[in-house]
Amino acid sequence: GIGKYDPENIFAKILRGEIPCKKVFENDYVLAFHDIAPKAPVHVLVIPKGPYVSFADFTQRASDKEIVGFNKAVGDVARMFRLDEPGYRMIGNVGQDSGQEVPHFHVHILGGRPLGPMLA
Numbered sequence: 001g002i003g004k005y006d007p008e009n010i011f012a013k014i015l016r017g018e019i020p021c022k023k024v025f026e027n028d029y030v031l032a033f034h035d036i037a038p039k040a041p042v043h044v045l046v047i048p049k050g051p052y053v054s055f056a057d058f059t060q061r062a063s064d065k066e067i068v069g070f071n072k073a074v075g076d077v078a079r080m081f082r083l084d085e086p087g088y089r090m091i092g093n094v095g096q097d098s099g100q101e102v103p104h105f106h107v108h109i110l111g112g113r114p115l116g117p118m119l120a
């Protein structure tokens with residue numbers, strides 16, 4: 001299972017400003033930035049600012065404001081990159097079987113080209 005939050009994970013360092021990111025959006029609850037190894041013309045990561053490892057951790061411990069703010073930010077980022085009409089994909093890897101690499105809950109927004117079947 002997933003252990004307790006590791007404050008030395010790479011997204012925690014980005015949130016603290018210890019390593020840079022290409023920021024696309026920020027508010028009190030959320031930071032969105034370009035993935036360092038983009039898999040599509042648009043590949044943005046949206047992360048809550050709080051220390052949540054998994055989706056369950058986020059939904060159980062975050063406030064309603066954080067949860068609403070996170071969801072709105074995902075929609076805002078998609079709109080910001082004009083992805084609503086062509087479409088896009090949201091992916092959240094959670095835990096070992098998903099291959100989640102960074103133990104800070106995040107959602108990927110991928111778009112800008114036809115993405116093909118999800119489980120290719």
Ligand code: 5GP
Pocket residue numbers: 010021022033034035036037038045092093099100101102103
């Ligand atoms: P996961 O597999 O955990 O869902 O995805 C982690 C994502 O974070 C990967 O797509 C990876 O390219 C991205 N990533 C890892 N390290 C960094 C970094 O230092 N900066 C940015 N912007 N993205 C990163």
